[in-house]
Amino acid sequence: MLERGLVYRRRAKVNYCPVDNTVLANEQVEDGRCWRCGTLVIEREIPEWAFRITAYADRLLDGLTRIDWPERVVAMQRNWIGRSDGLEIEFPVIGARGKAFRVFTTRADTIFGATYVAAAPDHPLIQQLAPEAKREQLHAFAERVRRTAKEVGEGAQAADKEGFDTGIRARNPFTGKEIPVWVANFVLASYGTGAVMSVPAHDQRDYEFAVKYDLPIKWVIRPGEDDEVTQVAARKLVEEKKAFTDHGYLFDSGEFSGMPSEQARLTIAAEAQRRGIGQPAVNYHLRDWGVSRQRYWGTPIPIVYCVKCDPDHKGIPVPDEDLPVVLPDIDVKEVLTGKGEPPLAKVASWVNTTCPTCGGPARREAETMDTFVDSAWYFARYLDPHNDALPFSRAQADRWLPVDVYVGGPEHAVLHLLYFRFWTMVMNELALCGITEPAQKLVTQGIVKGRDGEKMSKSKGNVVSPREIIDEYGADTARLFILFAAPAEKDMDWSDEQVQGQHRFLGRVWRLVHSSLPKIQAAKGAEGADDLRRRTHKTILRVTQQLERLQFNTAISSLMELSNAAADWQGEAGSLRECVEVLAQLLAPLAPHMANELWHELGRSEELSTLHWPEADPSLVMDDAYQIAVQVNGKLRGEVQVAATAGEAEIRDTAARDPKVAGWLHGKTIKKVVVIPKRLVNFVVAG
RNA sequence: GCGAGAGUGGCGGAACUGGCAGACGCGCAGGGCUUAGAAUCCUGUGGGGAAACCCGUGCGGGUUCGACUCCCGCCUCUCGCACCA
Numbered sequence: 001m002l003e004r005g006l007v008y009r010r011r012a013k014v015n016y017c018p019v020d021n022t023v024l025a026n027e028q029v030e031d032g033r034c035w036r037c038g039t040l041v042i043e044r045e046i047p048e049w050a051f052r053i054t055a056y057a058d059r060l061l062d063g064l065t066r067i068d069w070p071e072r073v074v075a076m077q078r079n080w081i082g083r084s085d086g087l088e089i090e091f092p093v094i095g096a097r098g099k100a101f102r103v104f105t106t107r108a109d110t111i112f113g114a115t116y117v118a119a120a121p122d123h124p125l126i127q128q129l130a131p132e133a134k135r136e137q138l139h140a141f142a143e144r145v146r147r148t149a150k151e152v153g154e155g156a157q158a159a160d161k162e163g164f165d166t167g168i169r170a171r172n173p174f175t176g177k178e179i180p181v182w183v184a185n186f187v188l189a190s191y192g193t194g195a196v197m198s199v200p201a202h203d204q205r206d207y208e209f210a211v212k213y214d215l216p217i218k219w220v221i222r223p224g225e226d227d228e229v230t231q232v233a234a235r236k237l238v239e240e241k242k243a244f245t246d247h248g249y250l251f252d253s254g255e256f257s258g259m260p261s262e263q264a265r266l267t268i269a270a271e272a273q274r275r276g277i278g279q280p281a282v283n284y285h286l287r288d289w290g291v292s293r294q295r296y297w298g299t300p301i302p303i304v305y306c307v308k309c310d311p312d313h314k315g316i317p318v319p320d321e322d323l324p325v326v327l328p329d330i331d332v333k334e335v336l337t338g339k340g341e342p343p344l345a346k347v348a349s350w351v352n353t354t355c356p357t358c359g360g361p362a363r364r365e366a367e368t369m370d371t372f373v374d375s376a377w378y379f380a381r382y383l384d385p386h387n388d389a390l391p392f393s394r395a396q397a398d399r400w401l402p403v404d405v406y407v408g409g410p411e412h413a414v415l416h417l418l419y420f421r422f423w424t425m426v427m428n429e430l431a432l433c434g435i436t437e438p439a440q441k442l443v444t445q446g447i448v449k450g451r452d453g454e455k456m457s458k459s460k461g462n463v464v465s466p467r468e469i470i471d472e473y474g475a476d477t478a479r480l481f482i483l484f485a486a487p488a489e490k491d492m493d494w495s496d497e498q499v500q501g502q503h504r505f506l507g508r509v510w511r512l513v514h515s516s517l518p519k520i521q522a523a524k525g526a527e528g529a530d531d532l533r534r535r536t537h538k539t540i541l542r543v544t545q546q547l548e549r550l551q552f553n554t555a556i557s558s559l560m561e562l563s564n565a566a567a568d569w570q571g572e573a574g575s576l577r578e579c580v581e582v583l584a585q586l587l588a589p590l591a592p593h594m595a596n597e598l599w600h601e602l603g604r605s606e607e608l609s610t611l612h613w614p615e616a617d618p619s620l621v622m623d624d625a626y627q628i629a630v631q632v633n634g635k636l637r638g639e640v641q642v643a644a645t646a647g648e649a650e651i652r653d654t655a656a657r658d659p660k661v662a663g664w665l666h667g668k669t670i671k672k673v674v675v676i677p678k679r680l681v682n683f684v685v686a687g
Numbered sequence: 688g689c690g691a692g693a694g695u696g697g698c699g700g701a702a703c704u705g706g707c708a709g710a711c712g713c714g715c716a717g718g719g720c721u722u723a724g725a726a727u728c729c730u731g732u733g734g735g736g737a738a739a740c741c742c743g744u745g746c747g748g749g750u751u752c753g754a755c756u757c758c759c760g761c762c763u764c765u766c767g768c769a770c771c772a
Contacts, residue, residue, distance in 0.1 A: 631753075
């Protein structure tokens with residue numbers, strides 16, 4: 001990856017957690033706080049290693065259309081990558097030859113309405129071009145913005161809009177008018193070009209800023225081609241203190257007047273390009289993935305520094321034959337200073353090494369990688385865990401990958417699940433595997449909430465451990481409870497009563513088998529087609545399907561139904577035997593301990609997980625008679641039994657003869673009869 | 688504000704592709720077993736009504752013989768993102 005430029009060392013402002021004493025990636029900061037401990041993150045400038053995930057931004061976006069992942073996760077990733085297509089264009093500075101503010105805009109169609117330029121307070125041109133008298137104030141303003149941003153936490157509730165006239169003047173390249181250049185606290189140096197063209201009439205943010213500082217507001221887009229419509233719209237917007245941000249038609253925009261927004265955007269961009277003052281540009285919200293961590297636990301970064309061969313401190317990769325670099329076996333506590341220094345730096349015997357190029361003394365990189373690096377590819381290591389030459393062999397990768405169904409939590413949508421996809425694309429590029437997407441289907445399971453209905457957390461003290469149920473009722477009950485309570489992808493509430501309910505179910509199955517034993521011991525094999533056998537085989541079919549679809553809750557209720565039917569059964573002992581055996585087999589994935597125990601009680605010695613899954617006998621899955629609902633004008637009026645072989649006419653006649661139905665049909669004209677085989681008959685009558 | 692998802696009994700939740708709404712479980716009520724309890728078993732359990740029946744899947748319309756399911760317009764809730772130009 002180093003050779004391919006996919007990992008590089010940079011000096012950058014990083015997110016730093018002062019409690020965990022480590023750097024965090026952008027994805028690992030939630031609302032300005034550390035994802036792990038919730039501490040407000042501070043900004044620090046530390047050199048670090050970073051993965052060039054941004055080089056994959058478009059591939060990460062494209063791939064989303066080819067995988068079967070929940071819409072929610074797909075949307076979050078799309079959002080996070082945040083591709084934005086627009087135009088970069090220059091606003092020349094008046095009185096400073098050759099200097100210009102480059103701005104990024106997605107709304108080139110509104111350029112005739114750009115009445116000022118807003119730059120980030122620390123934009124490089126500001127200090128350089130601002131009049132002498134203003135420099136100090138500008139500097140103070142930039143300082144203040146930086147401090148507030150830190151206090152509020154980046155991305156937290158936005159501070160009030162604040163700005164400052166720099167005294168610099170620029171020219172709107174399309175209107176030719178002189179406009180002021182302001183600095184504003186809402187313009188981010190790290191996004192786009194660090195400066196924007198402000199169109200207060202058509203951008204809410206610019207509008208609020210312009211109102212506050214009394215800057216001109218110029219309308220250039222109107223909702224229709226008609227003046228009157230525009231007047232009405234404008235009045236309403238002024239009343240609501242809103243900018244008109246929709247697309248529409250241009251006016252007061254020179255030769256572009258009358259064009260619809262979409263067309264104008266392209267035409268204006270082309271014109272800017274023709275004049276050599278701008279070109280199309282794409283921006284992403286996604287940043288490169290900073291992976292250096294000042295921790296012990298993590299994969300060592302396999303780089304050494306040699307003063308002689310590498311005076312710029314760029315790093316020399318550890319040669320393949322010396323990989324992997326493993327962590328030294330030390331007592332971690334002894335090297336922790338609590339000051340955020342990498343613990344490994346304190347381990348002289350490990351840090352000091354020889355340079356792979358010149359053989360002279362060298363130092364190892366003492367920082368370790370983000371542990372998300374490990375989780376990005378562990379799935380593939382399972383394919384070939386004993387391979388000590390490669391992460392895994394290509395043959396195994398081709399045989400197994402991609403993962404068919406991956407189960408995880410939605411809270412990792414832009415963390416693990418993003419890195420996971422990126423890493424797979426890199427592995428593909430390195431020809432380690434042939435796939436570009438690691439998991440075809442993603443299922444996001446819900447979380448179990450505490451007894452108070454709140455998300456479990458140690459600080460709230462509402463954590464319920466599965467251990468509690470396991471100790472009191474056993475692991476089978478614990479499993480059934482969790483699976484039964486709600487569909488897999490839904491959050492569920494903890495419920496002590498439901499736990500007991502599952503325990504009772506297992507008790508019923510246990511007693512069912514034991515009370516059946518004397519009856520079925522001497523029984524012949526199951527034969528014929530009685531109700532219980534039909535039910536047994538239908539249940540096989542249903543449960544198999546439900547398990548494949550991960551509908552564990554309904555699979556369990558199907559088993560409950562079968563168990564209830566078996567308990568009531570008065571017929572053939574052979575059918576009962578078959579039923580309880582099947583019950584044990586179908587229960588095996590859900591409550592394995594009890595299922596195997598029962599299997600052995602039934603006189604079978606195998607381990608259930610080694611047996612073939614039961615198969616339904618097709619002849620027993622079909623009924624030879626059905627209960628059919630009878631409606632009159634769409635209302636349920638009766639129920640009749642008809643043979644499976646009955647034709648439409650026969651079904652209709654049987655239904656009409658039913659005494660209850662006949663009462664409703666009496667004296668009416670039948671206008672239409674709808675017959676849905678095996679389900680219902682509907683008589684449409686009048687009069 | 689933007690994006691995604693969800694609204695069904697007292698509760699968790701069922702209902703394949705438009706075809707008997709409420710499966711299964713919990714809870715509750717009544718009963719059996721027991722000196723009593725625990726456990727367990729049986730019966731009942733959407734609302735109204737004595738009954739025949741009527742009403743009922745967030746609200747209002749629509750399509751259809753028939754709508755929890757499809758269409759249009761709202762409301763509420765949950766989650767995610769949010770000064771990204």
